[in-house]
Amino acid sequence: MNTSQFSTKERILGAAETLFARHGFAGASLRQVTSAAKVNLAAVNYHFGSKDNLIEEVFRRRLDELNGRRVAALKGAGEDASLDALLGAYIRPALELSLDTDGGSAFVRVLARAYAEHNERLRKFLSDNYGHVLRLFAAQFAKQLPHLSKEELYWRLDIVSGALTYAMADFGVIQRRAQDSEAQHRALAAEHLIHFAAAGLRAP
Amino acid sequence: MNTSQFSTKERILGAAETLFARHGFAGASLRQVTSAAKVNLAAVNYHFGSKDNLIEEVFRRRLDELNGRRVAALKGAGEDASLDALLGAYIRPALELSLDTDGGSAFVRVLARAYAEHNERLRKFLSDNYGHVLRLFAAQFAKQLPHLSKEELYWRLDIVSGALTYAMADFGVIQRRAQDSEAQHRALAAEHLIHFAAAGLRAP
DNA sequence: GGCGATATCAAACGATCGTTTGAAGCATAG
DNA sequence: CTATGCTTCAAACGATCGTTTGATATCGCC
Numbered sequence A, B: 001m002n003t004s005q006f007s008t009k010e011r012i013l014g015a016a017e018t019l020f021a022r023h024g025f026a027g028a029s030l031r032q033v034t035s036a037a038k039v040n041l042a043a044v045n046y047h048f049g050s051k052d053n054l055i056e057e058v059f060r061r062r063l064d065e066l067n068g069r070r071v072a073a074l075k076g077a078g079e080d081a082s083l084d085a086l087l088g089a090y091i092r093p094a095l096e097l098s099l100d101t102d103g104g105s106a107f108v109r110v111l112a113r114a115y116a117e118h119n120e121r122l123r124k125f126l127s128d129n130y131g132h133v134l135r136l137f138a139a140q141f142a143k144q145l146p147h148l149s150k151e152e153l154y155w156r157l158d159i160v161s162g163a164l165t166y167a168m169a170d171f172g173v174i175q176r177r178a179q180d181s182e183a184q185h186r187a188l189a190a191e192h193l194i195h196f197a198a199a200g201l202r203a204p
Numbered sequence C: 001g002g003c004g005a006t007a008t009c010a011a012a013c014g015a016t017c018g019t020t021t022g023a024a025g026c027a028t029a030g
Numbered sequence D: 001c002t003a004t005g006c007t008t009c010a011a012a013c014g015a016t017c018g019t020t021t022g023a024t025a026t027c028g029c030c
Helices: A008-023 A028-037 A041-045 A053-078 A084-098 A104-117 A120-144 A150-168 A184-201 B010-024 B030-036 B043-050 B051-076 B085-097 B104-117 B120-144 B150-168 B182-202
Strands: none
Touching: A008 A028, A008 A053, A008 A104, A028 A041, A041 A084, A041 A120, A053 A104, A084 A104, A084 A120, A084 A150, A084 A184, A084 B051, A084 B182, A104 A120, A104 B104, A120 A150, A120 B085, A150 A184, A150 B150, A150 B182, A184 B150, A184 B182, B010 B030, B010 B043, B010 B051, B010 B104, B030 B043, B030 B150, B043 B051, B051 B085, B051 B120, B085 B104, B085 B120, B085 B182, B104 B120, B104 B150, B120 B150, B150 B182
């Protein structure tokens, strides 16, 4: 019988997300995770098999949602969406995730750590599961930026992805204004990013 | 008597840099580091006091050089340097560091990890020691971009920093062309970044 | 040559790591 | 009711962690 409204698996995933964001994959131990989740130490290996599998599940849970929203936003923007609309469809779901009060803001930092890890297994996992979304967007960007070669376009989208990862994880040095909430600060970051990226993509 | 041309301290710093880049600060053990450096395990605590101090020294060694070059490039560009020249003065020293065959390419990944760590001690260390360089550049950018408010300018420079960190650490999905060397690939990334960032900064 | 300082060494410290084990708890189906 | 299949539990596994110790080696200097 669970004393919480969440299942053991869900509690582990939530705690792992928070602790991976804070201390990294190697830095957060299963003892910390299970203790924060208020479950037995052995529960991780019982439900997920290993720490590595747990890490992968932390990604899957959020990225399915994130990329689903991106694709939905892309379709919602129509066949001839403007550059700003395309950027919004890509960036705003990430922003919304980062504003999720229930772990999403931790997850965007986990995602940034994953990039820093440069881990081949994770890269393959991300590419296999979500590469098609990137290609979907690239095709639409190409229509709005016909003066760019495919190669040039990919370089620029790569730059946008980097800036987005960095911005959502709040790595920057910009101090939040006192009158802004954390959510407003992130929203501001996203709007600046969209504006900046639109100009960068349009460059000759 | 050292069998190598490098001192024990230097060998430790070099090995630590490589292994921190590959496995992270928590993920790389002192046993791995001292083994790769071909020194005794106790040497780290003898020469640096602790693992945390070693991490800080890894940063200091490279960042003194990097930011020195940036300031020199800024001065070399003259008082009324163009936007592209300013961006070049900021970005190219980072590129050159990433091309350094003797650990520099590892270090840019260590730097990216440091951002992902979100570690307060490291952030303070970086801000204390190198914040003045950022302000120096900001002042010059402001002269070239008089239409931007100070706040707006800082947002955009923050975006550039994020994209730069991401690009130098080679986090992106862009595949290196077969005919390009690793160095050429990085150089290409830097040029794309300068071009993109210049347009983004100039946006209304 | 001998002496103090500096450096390196093998070995061990207690703590913590991911994982495994086997028993106990608990729901549901027969 | 008992039997069955999940799930949870405390405890322990061997391995590895950062750090410390005290002996040994190596150096510059009088």
